[in-house]
Amino acid sequence: MSSSLEKNMLILRSSDGEEFIVPEVVAVMSKAIKNMVEDECASNTIPVPNVDANILAMVIEFCKKHDESEAEAASDLKTFDSEFVNRGQEALYDLITAANFRDVKELLDALCQNVAEMIKGKSVHHIRIQFLGYQLFEILTSNFIWNIWCDRDFD
């Protein structure tokens, strides 16, 4: 019994040391982990640096749902996705970074779509604060470039 559990389960360790026991099929939805498993360079415990327990739990929740509901209707999954990504910006950005770093395609797709929806109606100013809050110099130069660009005469 315990050997079969070990066979099909993997332990993921978050950056702050918490461990999660996950079925292998769920874990390998992350391409990065899949590669590690395939190359057999992973022992039972796979460290997931840069991702804390909070975020890792969310990613695992997402992957589990997607793994279970393969047979389910696509619309159900869509509802789940849209509810799942409906979070505060902080978590959202952390999730994106994690999904990108661990290469979880479905999650990254859902998250990027959500961010796109979020910023669709926002002003340029808002976007700058959100994404480049500190890059004042960058903003000044880009403004300058923009003005030149606008003044160009397209004959």
Next chain:
Amino acid sequence: MAHNTITTPNSSSSYTEQRSAGNAIAENSDLIAQILVRLPVKPLTQFKSVSKQWLSLISDSQFSLHHSRRNRKPISALFLLSLNKINPEFSVLPFADCSLGSTHFQFLAHPGTSILHSCNGLLCFSKLDDTTESSILRYYVCNPTTKRSARIPLLGLVHNCRIRRGYFRVDHKLCNVKIEESTRPGNDLNINLLGIYVAFDPLKSQNYRVVCVWESNADLFNYEIRIAVYRSEIGLWGELMGAFTIPYAVCFNNGVFWNGEVHWISNSDIACFDIDGGYLKIMPLPLTSNGSNVVYFGESNGHLHLVVNVKGSEALLNVFEMETDYSSFRHDNCLLQLSMLRYLQSRDFFFHMDWRLGAHVFFNNSLSFL
């Protein structure tokens, strides 16, 4: 809790974290591109001014190719043009959720401007330029949504219908078009510009082609036409191609770009010019009886369609769809309801869009779908 984040002491740290997470994304061009590719065009053009990084990401040709492949949009408006070439009048007929209006195209409404052709969102027009000692027709290709236009190098002198010996002054630097001495019959050389067509497929490439067709010689039944192709990426006209012999009945008013070729039709034939291959082929059309009447010929959703109405059975529209390898036309009948019959007046026109056949009614400027 989210509302008072600014005042609580905890919030300053969460704000910093939020910023740092945002920055982590902002520094990753791949991620930003992933997000941006999911945005509609309008915010995208606004977001060009967010930063240099965003500007270069959004302006990148690979990105816009990716974006247009992802966001295939149906036609959003019809652009109607009157046949008055001197003072073109046009109206824009938007479908639902289209913000374009006639005012958007006002920059085209100059006397002496005539709109020649359009293809997948690019317009080709000519403008009479009076500033030089003789007036010269200049040709432009423009993108009405960005209002940017590019001048196509000189073809103006060729446009004069009759060019006398010695008067022939096509600027060789600007345009590689040469007409050999031997092809000139007698003293006069009749050169009629038959048409200028713009060929553009945003799903394949960001570059467009301009195809210029003129008649170099004509006998009783055939044209001899010559064709030159302008390539936007090098900004030059290519070699003059031809002469191709083409039946007189082929109508050059409407050139349809599809599958890398420009198509013209007569009542019985279809002529296809392969732009990159530089050859022309002529094939018979289906339903080639004299009584048939082509009500629509055009491209929609990546397919070439021909709608033919046979005299005597006006209620029946024959819709043909060309196979990509030109092997055959797929045939489909569409029975018109009787109330639709009135659309078959000459000033109304049909169009084919998103698998539906539509009709535009001239007198009340309305659209209906069959």
